[in-house]
Structures are given as C-alpha cells and as structure tokens.
Amino acid sequence: MNSNFLWQDHSAYDDDTAAAVAKINPSKFIINVDGPGSDSSNPQCGPDIDQLTSFVYKLVSEGFTGSLVMHPDVTKGDYDHDWNGKGNLPIRSTTEAYMSYCDYFQEMNAALSKKSLPTFSELLIETESSYIPKTPEMFANIKKYLTERLGQQVKLSSTGDWNIDRNDLGLDCVYPQLYDMAYVDSALGGPNAPSKARADLLAEHISAIVLKKPAMLNDPNVFFTFSYCFNDKDAPVFGQPPRIWPQDLFIYFIKQFETAISKYSTSCNTGVWHCSTLLSSWPITGGKIIKSNKIKYSLLSIITAPILYYLYKVFV
Numbered sequence: 001m002n003s004n005f006l007w008q009d010h011s012a013y014d015d016d017t018a019a020a021v022a023k024i025n026p027s028k029f030i031i032n033v034d035g036p037g038s039d040s041s042n043p044q045c046g047p048d049i050d051q052l053t054s055f056v057y058k059l060v061s062e063g064f065t066g067s068l069v070m071h072p073d074v075t076k077g078d079y080d081h082d083w084n085g086k087g088n089l090p091i092r093s094t095t096e097a098y099m100s101y102c103d104y105f106q107e108m109n110a111a112l113s114k115k116s117l118p119t120f121s122e123l124l125i126e127t128e129s130s131y132i133p134k135t136p137e138m139f140a141n142i143k144k145y146l147t148e149r150l151g152q153q154v155k156l157s158s159t160g161d162w163n164i165d166r167n168d169l170g171l172d173c174v175y176p177q178l179y180d181m182a183y184v185d186s187a188l189g190g191p192n193a194p195s196k197a198r199a200d201l202l203a204e205h206i207s208a209i210v211l212k213k214p215a216m217l218n219d220p221n222v223f224f225t226f227s228y229c230f231n232d233k234d235a236p237v238f239g240q241p242p243r244i245w246p247q248d249l250f251i252y253f254i255k256q257f258e259t260a261i262s263k264y265s266t267s268c269n270t271g272v273w274h275c276s277t278l279l280s281s282w283p284i285t286g287g288k289i290i291k292s293n294k295i296k297y298s299l300l301s302i303i304t305a306p307i308l309y310y311l312y313k314v315f316v
Contacts, residue, residue: 002029002258005223005271007071007175012276013047013055020279022062028223029059030069030124035078036087036104042314049111056117069122069157070108072101074087074130097131099149100144106150122155122173123208134158136170143170165215172221176210177273182235184209189235194245196252202236202255211262217265220313224270228277239277247282 005028006021013031016278021029033047040046047055056068073082074097083100085091088107092100109119125142127134132142139156146152157173158164161180166174182189185205192198210216210224229241238245245253254270261268272278 002267003067003223003269005030005066005124005269006275006278007225007271007273008032009229009274010044011046012044013051014043015058017062017276017279018055018058019062021275022059022064025064025066027066027269028069028122028271029064029066030071031055031120032071032073032110033104034073035082035100035244037082038073038078049108053111053115053117056112057115060117067121068118069124070105070120071124071126072104073133074101074126076129076131077146079131096133098125098138099145101125102142102145102150102152105146105154106152109152120154122157124157124159124173124175125160128160134160134169136168137313138316139170150311162209163213163216165213166219166221167215174221175271175273176216176224177225177227178206178210179225179229179237180234181206181209190238191232191243192238192240193243194238196251197247197251197255199256202253203260206236207257207260211264217261217263218267220267222267222269224268225273226270227273228281229274230277238272239274239281239308244277244281250278 004026006024006026007030009032011032011034031052033052034045036048038045040048040051071150076094079094079097079100083089083104084095087104089100089103105120105123112119123146125132125139132138134243138295139158143156146154146156155172157171158169159175159177162176162178164174164176164186185208187201187205192202226243227234229237230240232235232240238250258268258270
C-alpha cells in the first residue's frame with residue numbers, strides 16, 4: 001500500500017500548523033528539530049522538549065494518526081552552536097557528533113512517552129554540510145549506537161539526489177529528492193506553471209528517469225520527495241510564487257506519477273518537502289482555526305473537505 005508524507009524545512013510547531021497537518025493526516029510527518037541550544041523563542045527554531053510535547057498533543061487531538069520522524073538540523077554551524085555541550089548533551093569531538101543527535105532523539109522520545117504521546121519511530125539524518133559522512137560504515141555506527149547504547153529500536157533514514165541507493169548505505173528508508181533534476185532532463189527546468197499539461201509532462205519525464213534506477217522500484221521504504229520550495233533554479237518545484245500549485249493540480253500530478261511508476265513497481269510512496277508553503281497555500285484560510293464560544297470550526301475542513309477527501313484517497 002502506498003503512503004504519503006509531509007516534511008518540514010524549518011521548524012514550525014504552532015497550533016495552526018498542527019491543525020493543518022492533522023486535517024491532511026499524512027502517513028508520516030517529518031518534524032525539523034533544532035538543537036537544545038537553539039533560540040526556542042524564535043518560532044522557526046526549536047522545538048524544545050516542552051514545545052514538542054505540546055505540538056504532538058495538538059496533532060493527536062486534532063486527529064493525526066500517522067507516524068512521526070525526527071529530522072535534526074545537523075549542519076556544522078548548527079552543531080557547534082546548538083548541539084555540542086548544549087542542554088543535557090555532553091561536549092564531543094566532531095567525529096562523534098552523531099551521538100548528540102541520537103541522545104536528543106532519545107530524550108525527546110522519553111518526554112513524549114511520559115506524556116503517553118506518540119514517539120518518533122524514525123531518525124532522518126541529512127548528511128550534507130554536516131560532520132557525518134554519507135557512508136554505510138557511518139550509518140552502521142549510528143544504528144549500533146541507537147540500539148546498543150540507547151536501546152532504541154527505530155528506523156534510520158537519509159536523503160539525497162534522485163539516485164540514492166538505500167541498500168548500498170544500509171538504511172531502513174530513503175527519501176530521493178525528485179527536484180534539481182533539470183541537469184538530467186532539460187524539459188524539467190525553468191518556471192513550473194501549474195496546469196494539467198505540465199503535470200502530465202512532469203509525471204512522464206520524472207518517472208522515465210526514476211525507472212532507470214532499479215533500486216527505486218518495488219521497495220516500500222523508498223519515499224519519492226517533491227518540493228514546495230520557492231526557487232525555480234531547483235527545478236521542478238511547486239511552491240514558487242506566483243506559480244504555487246493548488247491542491248487539485250498537485251494531486252492530479254501525483255496520481256499521474258503514481259500511474260506511470262505502478263507499471264513497473266509495486267510501491268510508490270510520495271510526499272512534499274518544505275511543506276510550510278503547501279500548508280499555507282492550499283487552505284483558503286491558511287489553516288487558521290476560527291473559534292466560536294467553546295467550538296472550533298476549521299475552514300480548512302469546511303471549505304476544502306471534498307478536495308481533502310480526494311487527497312486522502314489518492315495521496316495517502
């Protein structure tokens with residue numbers, strides 16, 4: 001069975017974000033986590049542990065039933081500023097930086113578990129610009145530390161270019177980035193104006209590239225990642241103003257892409273990175289909750305319910 005996911009770029013853990021995510025109710029929600037030394041008073045930093053538990057409580061109370069994935073910010077600058085020796089984390093050499101992310105993963109899960117809330121079931125390590133080399137040996141070390149030192153039986157995942165190979169790296173899941181692909185096929189470059197014709201072209205050309213990589217096929221642990229970011233140079237993207245793709249056309253594109261892949265693969269998981277643009281652009285109200293006495297009404301569900309039902313059937 002295919003599944004979908006939403007992936008944060010920067011941190012966002014406010015009530016409106018929780019309500020909007022819960023309405024879509026993706027199979028996976030990937031939460032960006034800055035280190036315990038980050039400025040948690042900044043709504044795009046954090047969340048700290050209290051903020052996380054409040055956010056997950058809100059997600060669940062609004063109807064979210066998917067699994068949670070932790071994506072720590074592991075860039076070198078952030079490690080030095082936000083992680084190393086911060087909070088309850090010890091000072092470590094850069095060769096042991098991965099241990100700090102694992103320790104915080106465990107600390108956050110312990111806090112969630114104490115509140116009887118869903119815990120992170122997966123740790124997504126993005127190695128670019130970090131102290132962590134993208135090698136099978138390093139990922140083996142991370143998994144060993146998680147299981148032997150911390151007793152965490154969780155999935156370990158990573159992301160990379162469209163041709164990343166999960167088995168070569170010894171990962172439980174991978175998130176191939178199906179953007180920055182114009183260097184492979186020039187038809188994917190340039191402004192990505194929303195239309196059914198453009199959706200058909202994207203589905204045809206992107207699937208043709210993916211089908212050349214057998215590691216992408218028949219694997220339920222491969223999660224094809226599209227971008228709602230706002231830079232046409234990272235073609236193709238779906239969130240570049242004024243060409244932000246609406247729900248109906250993006251869902252149409254996903255369905256066409258899944259149809260193309262399904263001819264050759266039993267699995268086609270799809271999702272969106274930089275989902276903040278999607279969440280703020282799809283709902284007519286921007287996902288805002290309107291309060292009336294003790295009852296909450298969400299125009300996200302009232303006005304767009306038919307579209308979201310179709311999203312549930314096709315994109316979930």
